[in-house]
Amino acid sequence: MTAPKKLFIKTYGCQMNVYDSERMAEAMGGRGYVETDRPDDADMILLNTCHIREKAAEKVYSELGRYKGLKAEKPDLKIGVAGCVAQAEGEEIMRRQPLVDLVVGPQSYHRLPELEAKARAGEKALDTDFPEEDKFDHLKARPKAKRAPAAFLTVQEGCDKFCAFCVVPYTRGAEVSRPAARVLAEARDLVERGVREVTLLGQNVNAYHGHEGGLAGLIRELAKVDGLDRIRYTTSHPNDMDDALIAAHGDVAELMPYLHLPVQSGSDRILKRMNRSHTAESYLRLIERIRAARPDIVMSGDFIVGFPEETDADFEATMALVEAVRYGYAYSFKYSARPGTPAAERPMVDAAVADDRLQRLQALITRHQREIQQEMVGREVSVLVEREGRVPGQMLGKSEYLHAVHIEASTAAIGDIARAKVVDSKSNSLGARHL
Numbered sequence: 109m110t111a112p113k114k115l116f117i118k119t120y121g122c123q124m125n126v127y128d129s130e131r132m133a134e135a136m137g138g139r140g141y142v143e144t145d146r147p148d149d150a151d152m153i154l155l156n157t158c159h160i161r162e163k164a165a166e167k168v169y170s171e172l173g174r175y176k177g178l179k180a181e182k183p184d185l186k187i188g189v190a191g192c193v194a195q196a197e198g199e200e201i202m203r204r205q206p207l208v209d210l211v212v213g214p215q216s217y218h219r220l221p222e223l224e225a226k227a228r229a230g231e232k233a234l235d236t237d238f239p240e241e242d243k244f245d246h247l248k249a250r251p252k253a254k255r256a257p258a259a260f261l262t263v264q265e266g267c268d269k270f271c272a273f274c275v276v277p278y279t280r281g282a283e284v285s286r287p288a289a290r291v292l293a294e295a296r297d298l299v300e301r302g303v304r305e306v307t308l309l310g311q312n313v314n315a316y317h318g319h320e321g322g323l324a325g326l327i328r329e330l331a332k333v334d335g336l337d338r339i340r341y342t343t344s345h346p347n348d349m350d351d352a353l354i355a356a357h358g359d360v361a362e363l364m365p366y367l368h369l370p371v372q373s374g375s376d377r378i379l380k381r382m383n384r385s386h387t388a389e390s391y392l393r394l395i396e397r398i399r400a401a402r403p404d405i406v407m408s409g410d411f412i413v414g415f416p417e418e419t420d421a422d423f424e425a426t427m428a429l430v431e432a433v434r435y436g437y438a439y440s441f442k443y444s445a446r447p448g449t450p451a452a453e454r455p456m457v458d459a460a461v462a463d464d465r466l467q468r469l470q471a472l473i474t475r476h477q478r479e480i481q482q483e484m485v486g487r488e489v490s491v492l493v494e495r496e497g498r499v500p501g502q503m504l505g506k507s508e509y510l511h512a513v514h515i516e517a518s519t520a521a522i523g524d525i526a527r528a529k530v531v532d533s534k535s536n537s538l539g540a541r542h543l
């Protein structure tokens with residue numbers, strides 16, 4: 109028997125890339141590859157890339173540059189670029205960095221084994237089509253090996269919203285939902301492999317229409333799967349939060365009380381220019397309805413500061429919205445002009461002004477995050493134990509609210525859902541006592 113070839117995958121960007129990397133590694137198993145965590149040990153290096161901001165895309169080229177020496181030492185080494193930079197730049201990547209052998213866009217991963225064979229034969233291999241067929245139909249069924257208790261599961265891909273700043277509709281294509289039956293089958297397989305929590309993924313996951321009852325219908329079906337105890341979903345768009353989904357937060361015990369619902373800005377003028385088609389007020393009313401259904405829900409969001417023509421008054425409106433919501437988590441980014449998007453043509457805000465706004469917003473978000481964590485002290489939580497800590501007897505996992513929790517002197521095993529009392533709040537985690 110020949111020794112297996114080794115595949116090193118480096119993943120950038122969002123959770124969907126994490127999921128895709130896992131599926132690509134499984135597909136490459138069929139070509140005789142096993143995964144390695146060392147690029148210098150690999151026969152193939154695959155970068156699964158992100159194009160969302162300029163920095164993310166530039167990282168890819170600096171990483172590729174680092175592999176020059178490796179490729180010189182090991183001429184058989186194949187280097188591939190997958191993900192959203194692959195989709196956005198295609199052939200241009202091979203021109204800019206000739207050591208790249210293979211470029212594959214997110215909708216063509218089922219063709220990866222074929223492309224690898226082509227690259228092995230010494231040809232340049234490229235596929236960035238948006239084929240009619242579902243890539244997941246063609247990716248190999250997942251193997252049955254045991255795995256970590258929390259998993260991602262892509263149910264919807266692509267976006268039709270075209271926010272003025274965003275590349276995703278171009279890199280991931282139009283919204284496509286996977287049929288509910290296929291999602292349910294994959295969820296059952298994951299449960300057999302030890303999974304107790306799934307996070308349903310989609311660029312606009314709540315636009316899911318692979319079940320007649322939408323995402324809420326899918327969640328209700330998944331909640332019936334024996335052994336699947338926790339369900340989450342991300343990322344949702346405010347305009348697709350329908351009554352059925354809000355109701356599910358109130359009465360589906362398996363649906364965890366955490367929701368990532370990006371708003372981007374608190375200024376209606378900017379929201380309009382962003383093409384978000386909701387207002388700050390409609391967003392706040394929506395959160396009221398969600399909190400009425402599930403009062404203890406922890407909210408999370410995304411913000412862009414320094415969007416073209418953002419004034420001080422616009423930024424203050426964002427600060428006011430954050431004060432009104434009090435997010436348990438929120439991610440804020442300085443606007444990055446992306447080639448091909450409408451906003452890239454508009455006048456930029458002064459970089460120093462944008463930096464200053466970002467700092468102020470992040471300080472406010474951090475204050476709320478710490479306060480909300482502090483409010484957890486003294487409460488009982490359920491922790492899905494994911495791994496062992498550094499100290500003997502310490503186990504690490506996530507609460508229902510997605511807080512990182514370390515339980516001291518615990519008898520729990522990986523995969524248990526442990527009841528614990530929160531005794532302490534650190535900067536990014538909670539300490540708890542096993543009950």
Ligand code: SAH
Pocket residue numbers: 160161273274275276310311312343344345370372410411412441442443444445446
């Ligand atoms: N589909 C999700 C995620 C999109 S990307 C959604 O609709 O929210 C994740 C986040 O990156 C976005 O929510 C936004 O806050 C940020 N982002 C997207 N494009 C950006 C850009 N050009 N500059 C800065 N941040 C951006």
Ligand code: SF4
Pocket residue numbers: 267268269270271274275276277311312345
């Ligand atoms: Fe991008 Fe807007 Fe679509 Fe989210 S909803 S992926 S921010 S275009």
Ligand code: F3S
Pocket residue numbers: 120121122123124125157158159160191192275276279280
């Ligand atoms: Fe990045 Fe593509 Fe995800 S641009 S955020 S990897 S969808």
